[in-house]
Structure formats: C-alpha cells, structure tokens
Amino acid sequence: MGLIEQVVLLLLDIYNYLIIAYVLMSWVPNARDSYIGELLGKLVEPYLSIFRKIIPPLGMIDISPIVAFVALRFIRIGVVQVLSYF
DSSP states (O other): OOHHHHHHHHHHHHHHHHHHHHHHHTTSTTSTTSHHHHHHHHHHHHHHHHHHHHSOOBTTBOOHHHHHHHHHHHHHHHHHHHHHTO
C-alpha cells in the first residue's frame, strides 16, 4: 500500500468516527449545542443531509446515518481500487 492510499484511508476512517461521534451526541441532551457538537455538525451535516433528503425518518428513528456508513464503505472500496492502479 502506498503512502497516499494510507493517508486517504486514514482520513476516511477519521470521518467515519466523526459521524459516529455526531450520532452518539444526539442521545445526550444539548450536546450538539456545545462547541464540539457545532464543529462536528459543520463537518458531518453536509454529508448526512444528502441521505436525509432521500430517506425520511421512520417516526423518531433516523436511519440515514446507517446508509451514510454503507456509502462511505463503498467509497472506501472504490478509492482503494482506484489507488491500487497507481
């Protein structure tokens, strides 16, 4: 694995963890109103909003982050395949 591939995969892993942290913050009252919550919102909401437009919430359950994780996994596989040619 090349250095560029490792860096890109590391960035995708970090972004995955940011999504997890943002989703978990929704369980804690007023956590998204903190500085860290707002920062995570600025980083994660543009990506999650794509899926929220397509998949409406089911009652009080929002499954768009799950679909976002799957899409991010496919992006990761695609990046690995593309970078393996170089």
